[in-house]
Amino acid sequence: MLRTVCLFMKNRSGETTRFRETMLSSARAEKEIRKIGFIGLGNMGSRMSANLIKKGYQVKVNDLDTSSCAMLEKKGAEVVTDSKKLAGEVDCLITMLPASNHVLSLYNLDNGVIHNIRPGTLIIDCSTIDPSVAIQLAPVFKEVGTDFVDAPVSGGIIGAENGTLTFMVGGEDQGAKKAEPVLLSMGKNVIHCGPAGSGQIAKNCNNLLLAISMIGVAEAMNIGIKMGLDPSILAKVINISTGRCWSSDTYNPVPGVISGVPSSNGYKPGFTVNMITKDLNIAKRVTDKLGTPFEMGEKTLAIYDQLSKSEHGEKDFSVVYKYFKDKSLL
Template structure:
């Protein structure tokens, strides 16, 4: 069986940990396994990145890892999945990526090859660190404006036609009532959980430590989301940082 046909037949999307992934990759019944996609949300924090790096060269499994921010922001990503607009950031052997690219393109509108195994994970945690920082900044700006007497919808409109505009302000605004169809207008239910954001920021922190990269705002964002988890926000969408700021008077 040629490698592209194998990719179509054997693509596995695994939301599981390292040991089970090893078992699947190394099992006797997996002669046709070409590709494994690993999603970090369900993998152990200290096991990443990347998976299976300790066991390269298995004859039956070319390992790719794919990270997808659209999928992780569930309220946005579910729609993106249904419409085929996911973004995949893929790391692995380039030949394996080429064999899988056509299939990934059927599931998403953007398929980006990032390099060696682990680079897709790095791209994902960089994206989510920036997302967390921009969400906190948007929440702070909106809270300041509202407490200073501005109408939240008017303030959002001004921000979104000005240089402060970002995805957190114009697509996923954290203030209840400003936008329809986002978690902030549904008591912060659904979406990308605060616990998951704290976990990704922990990965970013680990990466920054190992590469000696200063992430001053990223570290602060990590502290904020960890505090939110400790104060009952763990199951709420990460945009609930606005509610957290509104309720905390001690900063």
């Protein structure tokens, strides 16, 4: 039996918006997910959506970059230029957007896609954003009859390409359970971290550590190289010793140490300096609110902020090696 639900919520202008949706009276309809919409086809999103196509899903894509859309179309995706139209045609909508403001703009109550999403649709936001945004959106989606999870990722472009990403999921149990098979089509690990926003909290802690460790590897490699060590030998020593980490053995910042990574390709991103700086600023805002120390984070943010304001802002974040190699280049 169907009932109509009317929501009254304040929009960004402070006005009250009447939000009308039809929902199931007892429980949300469970249905097989076959049609997936994907909004945001950057370095990560384009690879993630390609893996969904490989797994047999009917994938509809949307992005401002028409070349990314064209590439996915050749792989079997349907390009939908109107994001609102796309949102109303799928069983599951995945977003992978650069920052909090992009997510809020897409789903806003004034004229966002939320008005077009059908009850029962699964919403998965894989963007890395402020946890408060996910917490803010969760009750809105719940009231209109959809399941919402925040599911930021770890693993970089290599993980996105190979389908080996780790997803950190925040949301109710029902949504997390529904999202798991979809996420496993793009990755190998799905961890339900807790209620809405928990995935973002976990991701932000991870990226803080990632930024600190990348700087540590860059600084250590620079010292060893300037003292005469061969960079490949130094990396080998680190990677079989206690200093080993992802930034040293998988994504080394020194050119030529590892083939196929940004440092060996002119620091072509990858994960940009501007993006890691954004994430560090989120961590700073969170720790400021909590009143908890952010000492290593402050120094790390200061270095990446300097890089962000230089010509290296759109280069891969491993370009921080140049900060230590020759600061005059900045």
